[in-house]
Structure formats: C-alpha cells, structure tokens
Ligand SMILES: O=C(O)CCC(=O)C(=O)O
C-alpha cells in the first residue's frame with residue numbers, strides 16, 4: 001500500500017487508519033481566523049521605534065508563544081521561488097520519494113509520510129514530509145536532494161537568510177529580556193538549523209483527520225513559511241485559534257528550549273495543522289536549534305531569589321531524545337525537567 005498521501009490523488013474517502021478518535025479529531029476545523037495573534041513590523045526595529053517593537057515581541061511571546069513578522073527583509077519573490085521548489089519535491093513520483101525514505105532512521109535527509117515511525121502510528125497524519133539539517137551549510141548541503149536540480153543552491157542561499165532573520169529575532173528577544181545582545185545567538189546555543197517541509201494534500205473529510213497532531217516545538221524558535229492557505233491552529237486558554245495565512249509574513253513561535261532558557265518567562269504554545277478539502281497546502285518550518293552537546297538550563301541572569309529556576313539543566317541531546325520518545329506529550333517532557341519543590 002502506498003504511504004505517501006501526495007501520490008494518492010484519486011482517494012474519495014478517508015481510510016480508517018487516518019481517522020482520529022472523536023476527542024482529538026478537529027471536528028469543526030473551520031474556526032474563524034483570529035486577528036489577535038500579533039503581526040509585528042520588523043523594519044520598525046531598525047528604522048522606527050525599536051523599544052516598542054521589542055515590547056511587542058516579548059508580549060506576544062509571553063501571551064501566545066506565537067507572532068507573525070512582516071517587513072523582515074526577504075522579498076516575496078524569493079519566498080515564492082523557494083516555496084515552488086519545496087512544492088516540486090512533493091509532486092515527484094513515488095520512486096523519488098522512496099529513494100529518500102529512511103531505511104535507517106538516522107539518514108540525514110528524511111522523506112516520510114505521517115511520522116518518522118509510520119508503522120508505529122496509532123493513526124496516520126494526512127501529510128508527507130521532508131526533513132534535513134541545513135546549517136552549517138558546508139556540512140549538510142551536499143547531502144540534500146539532488147532534484148529539483150535548483151534545490152541545493154536555492155535552498156542553501158535561502159537558509160542563510162532565514163538563519164540571519166532568526167538571529168535578528170533572537171537578538172530582539174534577548175534585548176527585551178534585559179540580556180546582552182547575542183545572548184541566545186551564539187555558536188553553541190543557536191548553532192543548528194533544521195528544515196522541515198510539510199505537504200498536506202486535499203483531504204476528503206478534514207473534520208476526521210490531522211496534518212500535524214497537537215504538539216510543542218522542541219527548539220529555540222521556529223520560523224514558519226506558509227502561503228495563503230490557512231491550517232495552523234494554536235491552543236490558547238484551552239481553545240483552538242486559527243492563525244491567519246499572510247503570504248509575505250513568517251510565523252514565529254517559541255520552542256521548548258527557549259522556554260527552559262528563559263525560565264518559563266516565554267511560553268511555547270501547543271499547535272496543530274488541520275487539512276482542507278479544496279487545496280493542497282505546503283509549509284516550510286525552519287527550526288533554529290541548539291547544538292546537541294549544549295546544556296539547556298534557566299539563564300543565570302533571569303533567576304534570583306524571587307525567580308528560582310523552575311527547570312533543571314540537561315544536555316540538549318538528552319532533551320531531544322525524550323522529546324521524540326514521548327512524541328506528543330511535551331507536558332510530560334517538561335515536567336521531568338521541573339525542579340523538585342525544596343523539602344523542609
Ligand atoms: O504546517 C503547519 O502549519 C505547522 C507545522 C508545524 O507545526 C511543525 O512543523 O512543527
């Protein structure tokens with residue numbers, strides 16, 4: 001049976017192994033677009049009121065764990081050009097995808113459907129995915145897909161710009177927290193960039209399926225590129241809210257590593273992706289991540305007697321292992337990092 005959902009265009013109904021149980025399926029997936037997730041004009045940080053822009057970012061990161069950035073320095077043309085290369089990956093025939101399919105899970109470039117462990121899924125996700133590390137370029141670029149033949153060059157140039165955008169945002173965040181500029185943006189802490197492409201083909205009944213199940217991102221920040229098709233939803237105060245799809249914007253969200261580093265001041269929010277019946281949706285998530293050997297712990301400058309550390313220190317590698325073991329139960333993962341109450 002063919003795994004990749006993007007190669008099953010003639011499918012008329014949702015196969016049973018893609019139907020989520022009542023309590024986790026989206027049901028009414030067409031929730032109205034919520035305009036409260038802040039849209040922040042990044043050019044203001046250079047040419048306008050920098051302090052106000054920083055405050056907007058910190059407030060959004062505390063309240064939602066999510067915001068969108070516009071006027072970020074990347075042109076709409078280069079965003080479209082790169083996205084069209086990403087889309088091409090999923091239009092390729094099965095043979096191309098099978099060539100990239102992980103025989104062993106640690107292969108650098110992973111092309112997969114649903115999750116990395118399709119065979120172990122309780123229910124499959126309605127998505128195909130390509131994931132690979134992207135930074136430092138010289139270490140990874142030669143291992144990326146050879147086709148489309150512009151992939152390596154175009155995605156390489158683009159990755160450098162995304163990494164630079166991520167650094168700018170992290171510097172604004174550290175400034176907003178009263179830390180020295182560059183605090184999070186150094187060789188160890190934000191060393192890695194992972195590209196994760198998602199492709200959600202039209203689904204005969206989106207009320208039954210999910211593109212990505214409810215989860216927290218594990219990294220420092222995620223820079224997400226989507227086009228004009230909605231699908232991303234964020235859990236806020238127990239309710240799902242839909243994120244507007246703005247073609248020239250990037251969605252930024254706080255990952256668990258940054259939540260731990262800021263001792264819980266900035267929040268990572270749970271989110272998911274729903275499917276739709278009319279159009280395919282492709283998104284590109286760029287995860288800015290610490291290197292595996294780096295220790296993740298509450299930043300000393302953010303703790304004092306009134307703000308004791310609420311998380312323990314762990315090697316990021318170990319954190320990731322737990323994250324992938326527990327898959328979608330990040331509450332459990334974070335809990336295991338919480339400091340125990342002092343005993344008297
Ligand atoms: O495609 C989306 O809208 C969300 C993807 C996502 O949350 C992820 O890749 O971590």
Ligand SMILES: [Fe+2]
Pocket residue numbers: 215216217222271
């Ligand atoms: Fe995510």
